[in-house]
Amino acid sequence: xxxxxxxxxxxxxxxxxxxxxxxxxxxxxxxxxxxxxxxxxxxxxxxxxxxxxxxxxxxxxxxxxxxxxxxxxxxxxxxxxxxxxxxxxxxxxxxxxxxxxxxxxxxxxxxxxxxxxxxxxxxxxxxxxxxxxxxxxxxxxxxxxxxxxxxxxxxxxxxxxxxxxxxxxxxxxxxxxxxxxxxxxxxxxxxxxxxxxxxxxxxxxxxxxxxxxxxxxxxxxxxxxxxxxxxxxxxxxxxxxxxxxxxxxxxxxxxxxxxxxxxxxxxxxxxxxxxxxxxxxxxxxxxxxxxxxxxxxxxxxxxxxxxxxxxxxxxxxxxxx
Amino acid sequence: xxxxxxxxxxxxxxxxxxxxxxxxxxxxxxxxxxxxxxxxxxxxxxxxxxxxxxxxxxxxxxxxxxxxxxxxxxxxxxxxxxxxxxxxxxxxxxxxxxxxxxxxxxxxxxxxxxxxxxxxxxxxxxxxxxxxxxxxxxxxxxxxxxxxxxxxxxxxxxxxxxxxxxxxxxxxxxxxxxxxxxxxxxxxxxxxxxxxxxxxxxxxxxxxxxxxxxxxxxxxxxxxxxxxxxxxxxxxxxxxxxxxxxxxxxxxxxxxxxxxxxxxxxxxxxxxxxxxxxxxxxxxxxxxxxxxxxxxxxxxxxxx
Numbered sequence: 001x002x003x004x005x006x007x008x009x010x011x012x013x014x015x016x017x018x019x020x021x022x023x024x025x026x027x028x029x030x031x032x033x034x035x036x037x038x039x040x041x042x043x044x045x046x047x048x049x050x051x052x053x054x055x056x057x058x059x060x061x062x063x064x065x066x067x068x069x070x071x072x073x074x075x076x077x078x079x080x081x082x083x084x085x086x087x088x089x090x091x092x093x094x095x096x097x098x099x100x101x102x103x104x105x106x107x108x109x110x111x112x113x114x115x116x117x118x119x120x121x122x123x124x125x126x127x128x129x130x131x132x133x134x135x136x137x138x139x140x141x142x143x144x145x146x147x148x149x150x151x152x153x154x155x156x157x158x159x160x161x162x163x164x165x166x167x168x169x170x171x172x173x174x175x176x177x178x179x180x181x182x183x184x185x186x187x188x189x190x191x192x193x194x195x196x197x198x199x200x201x202x203x204x205x206x207x208x209x210x211x212x213x214x215x216x217x218x219x220x221x222x223x224x225x226x227x228x229x230x231x232x233x234x235x236x237x238x239x240x241x242x243x244x245x246x247x248x249x250x251x252x253x254x255x256x257x258x259x260x261x262x263x264x265x266x267x268x269x270x271x272x273x274x275x276x277x278x279x280x281x282x283x284x285x286x287x288x289x290x291x292x293x294x295x296x297x298x299x300x301x302x303x304x305x306x307x308x309x310x311x312x313x314x315x316x317x318x319x320x321x
Numbered sequence: 322x323x324x325x326x327x328x329x330x331x332x333x334x335x336x337x338x339x340x341x342x343x344x345x346x347x348x349x350x351x352x353x354x355x356x357x358x359x360x361x362x363x364x365x366x367x368x369x370x371x372x373x374x375x376x377x378x379x380x381x382x383x384x385x386x387x388x389x390x391x392x393x394x395x396x397x398x399x400x401x402x403x404x405x406x407x408x409x410x411x412x413x414x415x416x417x418x419x420x421x422x423x424x425x426x427x428x429x430x431x432x433x434x435x436x437x438x439x440x441x442x443x444x445x446x447x448x449x450x451x452x453x454x455x456x457x458x459x460x461x462x463x464x465x466x467x468x469x470x471x472x473x474x475x476x477x478x479x480x481x482x483x484x485x486x487x488x489x490x491x492x493x494x495x496x497x498x499x500x501x502x503x504x505x506x507x508x509x510x511x512x513x514x515x516x517x518x519x520x521x522x523x524x525x526x527x528x529x530x531x532x533x534x535x536x537x538x539x540x541x542x543x544x545x546x547x548x549x550x551x552x553x554x555x556x557x558x559x560x561x562x563x564x565x566x567x568x569x570x571x572x573x574x575x576x577x578x579x580x581x582x583x584x585x586x587x588x589x590x591x592x593x594x595x596x597x598x599x600x601x602x603x604x605x606x607x608x609x610x611x612x613x614x615x616x617x618x619x620x621x622x623x624x625x
Contacts, residue, residue, distance in 0.1 A: 216433060
């Protein structure tokens with residue numbers, strides 16, 4: 001079966017075409033977005049009013065449903081009044097690519113509308129700090145605990161059942177509690193990231209540790225390794241490449257908790273920026289901010305993958321990313 | 322045996338007999354006395370080893386052979402200290418064995434090199450663990466890499482080496498600790514036939530030139546006869562010693578001896594011990610009924 005599959009997929013192989021596929025995986029969704037935005041007959045369920053004509057409640061720049069616009073045109077024609085004019089448009093929540101692109105640019109170059117509101121890059125920097133501290137605190141505890149649980153069966157039985165229970169509790173549920181304990185600023189946000197990451201982290205890393213080839217530990221023991229040196233000289237270097245990969249995945253999860261975390265207490269960071277812009281119907285800015293989150297997430301992951309290849313030259317799996 | 326035209330495997334030439342007499346005069350390195358090993362299993366207890374006793378002298382090459390499930394691996398892992406025995410004694414130089422230690426080197430069947438260390442650092446691992454300085458460990462490692470002919474690969478990672486090379490490094494890594502005995506658990510089992518026979522001669526070379534006693538597990542009769550002074554034959558379910566055979570094939574060994582009468586006689590005896598004809602029918606492994614296979618191709622599309 002394997003052979004059949006790989007043969008039929010042969011045209012998708014090779015380094016050149018694989019690079020092409022990577023590019024295509026980004027180009028295709030953007031292309032779809034551009035088609036929907038720029039080709040009028042594809043969707044465009046609204047009409048952007050350019051001339052009000054005799055309709056008293058129309059305003060220039062207003063978006064009305066196409067059916068309603070057509071009704072008004074018919075009515076005005078029967079009444080013999082000036083006809084309204086307009087062009088097909090998409091709803092306000094779907095800005096065109098060029099609008100989002102220019103919003104991406106202006107968000108960094110022009111001051112925010114409300115005085116004292118943070119710039120986009122300030123919001124982003126705040127968010128990144130929240131992620132960083134939540135993830136570092138979680139890892140500082142979760143990685144050692146995970147390794148211990150994966151190495152010693154007794155320790156695993158002592159800790160994992162409770163952690164297994166706790167990880168099903170949704171992190172945002174602790175929002176109110178976190179605010180009560182840690183105040184309304186960054187404390188509770190970091191706590192939510194921590195709660196969302198830590199419990200998964202212990203279980204995943206314990207599992208990774210357990211998957212280490214027992215023969216390596218046995219070989220080390222026959223070579224005279226004992227006690228804590230088994231962990232520092234064999235288990236730790238043995239799992240390090242997999243541990244690194246786990247951490248990359250967990251960092252991705254930490255990002256998904258970010259938006260929830262930032263809504264807790266006083267809204268801050270990129271979430272504040274997004275909710276604020278949505279309130280003023282600046283959806284181009286909203287999309288710009290969402291795209292930036294994606295770019296930062298993917299960019300940091302690619303960076304970490306490249307770093308992994310440098311750090312672990314012996315690990316074949318790193319090459320696959 | 323005589324009706325097949327072969328001499329008895331018990332017949333030894335004078336040189337061989339003299340050699341065994343000399344071996345017996347050497348001190349005993351490893352002594353196993355009434356070793357028992359029982360596992361807890363779902364349906365009660367499983368007995369892996371029953372009353373196993375034998376002695377190995379200094380610089381002897383002993384192979385352990387037996388059908389699958391005879392406890393070969395359990396035996397060697399117990400000797401290495403990786404598993405606890407239920408009863409009996411394992412004495413190394415007269416002292417009881419407790420847990421794994423540097424005095425018993427081990428080479429595993431799977432590739433057990435540390436993938437995150439270069440070849441040289443793998444060999445240095447043992448000396449460093451016993452408190453040698455980096456420089457001293459490096460010096461010893463270089464000597465051993467020279468000896469196994471892999472100096473060129475000192476800075477390669479294990480995944481860059483072939484299977485045979487990896488096992489050579491594993492042997493060097495075990496020997497650099499200067500163990501009293503080298504325990505080898507089917508070390509060449511995963512290699513192709515050609516590499517395997519090259520590794521066998523290589524191992525004999527090392528053994529000839531170094532003060533080392535070897536206990537070698539295999540399921541390959543030719544390999545056992547080619548390498549061993551004596552062959553310990555185990556019976557499965559539970560593992561018990563059937564016979565401890567002195568191999569009558571003279572040394573130095575060469576692949577040409579594979580067809581010598583002594584070799585064939587020994588092989589016939591091992592065959593008879595491991596595959597007794599009457600037990601064949603009620604075996605629980607591969608020797609049972611052949612499965613019937615449905616025709617999955619066109620009836621007219623015959624290959625025979």
